[in-house]
Amino acid sequence: MVDVLQILTQFASDNGHQLLDRGNGEFVFQFNARLKDGTKRTQIVWIWIIQGRAFGKDCLFFSSRVGTFTPTVDLYSITKDTGKAIYSNLTIVHDTDSDGNPCESLVVQASPILEYLNADELTLILREVGQLADYIEGNYFHKETY
Amino acid sequence: MLDIRQTMLEYAARSGHKFTDKGNGKYLFDFAFNMKDGKTRYQYVWVWILSGRARGKDCVYFSSRVATFDPTVNLYNLFKDSGRGNYSSVTIVSDTDKEGNPCESIVVHASPIHEYLSEAEFLNVLWEVGENADILEEKYFDGIDKN
Numbered sequence: 001m002v003d004v005l006q007i008l009t010q011f012a013s014d015n016g017h018q019l020l021d022r023g024n025g026e027f028v029f030q031f032n033a034r035l036k037d038g039t040k041r042t043q044i045v046w047i048w049i050i051q052g053r054a055f056g057k058d059c060l061f062f063s064s065r066v067g068t069f070t071p072t073v074d075l076y077s078i079t080k081d082t083g084k085a086i087y088s089n090l091t092i093v094h095d096t097d098s099d100g101n102p103c104e105s106l107v108v109q110a111s112p113i114l115e116y117l118n119a120d121e122l123t124l125i126l127r128e129v130g131q132l133a134d135y136i137e138g139n140y141f142h143k144e145t146y
Numbered sequence: 147m148l149d150i151r152q153t154m155l156e157y158a159a160r161s162g163h164k165f166t167d168k169g170n171g172k173y174l175f176d177f178a179f180n181m182k183d184g185k186t187r188y189q190y191v192w193v194w195i196l197s198g199r200a201r202g203k204d205c206v207y208f209s210s211r212v213a214t215f216d217p218t219v220n221l222y223n224l225f226k227d228s229g230r231g232n233y234s235s236v237t238i239v240s241d242t243d244k245e246g247n248p249c250e251s252i253v254v255h256a257s258p259i260h261e262y263l264s265e266a267e268f269l270n271v272l273w274e275v276g277e278n279a280d281i282l283e284e285k286y287f288d289g290i291d292k293n
Contacts, residue, residue, distance in 0.1 A: 054232045054270065075221040080238045086200045086257050089235030091228045106225075111232045116267040121259065124200070 004060060007119045008047065011126070025049055031130040043134040044146055045126060049114060059111040062088070062125060064133035067141040068097060069104040078106075078140055087112060087125045088132055108133040148263050150193065150206055157269055171195060177276040189280040191272060195260060205257040208234070208271060210279035213287045214243060215250040220286065224252065227282060233258055233271045234278055254279040 008027055012019040018030040027047040034040055045064040053059040067073070069092050082090045088110040095105035110125050137143055151167060154175055158165035164176035173193040178186050191210045199205040213219070215238050228236040234256040241251035256271050263271075283292070 054274075059232055075225055076238070079221055079225070079236065082235050083237035083239065083255070085235055086205060086259070087233060089228050089231050090225065092222065092226045093229065109229065113232065113267065113270065116262075116264060118262060121262045124259070 001115055002117050002119055002122060004047070004122070007122050011123045029126060031134070033134070041134055041138070043130040045130045047126070050111065053111060054113050058114045060114045060117060060122070062110045062129040064108045064129050065146045066106040066108060066133050066136045067143065069106050073106065074140060078136060081136065085132055086128055088129050090136070108136070147261060148265060148268055150268065153265050153268055154193065154272070175272060175276070179277070179280060187280055187284065189276045191276045193272070196257060199257055200259050204260045206260050206263060206268065207255065207257045208275040209253050209255040210275050212252040212254060212279050212282045215252050219252065223286060224282060231278055232274060234275050236282070254282065
């Protein structure tokens with residue numbers, strides 16, 4: 001079984017990203033990306049283990065927030081764009097906004113089975129979740145909040 | 147590297163599902179799901195290898211058709227249900243209908259990297275794609291079982 005904390009720590013250190021161990025098995029990984037035009041974008045991915053999620057097997061859950069869902073969000077275009085994903089999917093989840101009010105959020109998530117994961121696959125999925133969430137946030141919400 | 151043809155052949159033989167080698171590296175896996183009410187529902191999953199899809203690495207591509215997309219489809223609900231997937235997602239692709247006319251289809255698909263796949267993980271993804279597509283077809287398209 002891979003050592004999730006060790007892999008995340010190494011990956012963050014090697015690539016100039018940031019990792020925060022929140023305790024209770026929750027990790028926050030912050031991507032710091034520099035775009036071709038010189039601007040910087042960041043994207044936060046939450047990571048934790050969900051026991052028994054896949055036919056009783058533990059999954060490593062990745063979740064990255066894209067934006068607040070409202071009926072004006074273009075789900076048709078976003079659904080078509082999710083076809084580029086390898087391991088991740090987009091979904092709508094119950095959430096709270098920055099003021100603590102209930103809302104629904106659009107998130108990119110992935111939840112591969114932990115016992116099948118190797119280090120390369122873990123970092124590839126982490127990068128995919130962060131990049132896809134940031135791409136959709138930028139492309140459809142025209143923001144850089146998360 | 148996992149032999150996906152052999153893996154599906156053996157799995158079909160021991161589980162009562164059907165497997166067809168369609169040639170040109172394309173495979174068709176036909177699930178027969180036994181429901182709690184004693185009925186059987188069927189779901190096709192197409193499987194093939196896509197070279198270089200993930201940062202140059204080959205992926206095993208799984209795709210299972212849910213239904214034809216039209217503007218009355220409730221994407222909000224489909225999006226929420228998409229969250230059940232571990233390896234799969236719901237998307238809309240260009241397709242052709244039975245009469246050969248262009249259409250758009252809602253599909254469940256997955257494309258894990260081939261070199262990382264074990265037999266157990268492969269079969270898990272295959273099952274998930276077929277099961278999720280069939281659940282969405284039944285739940286949001288009036289219980290039909292066409293795909």
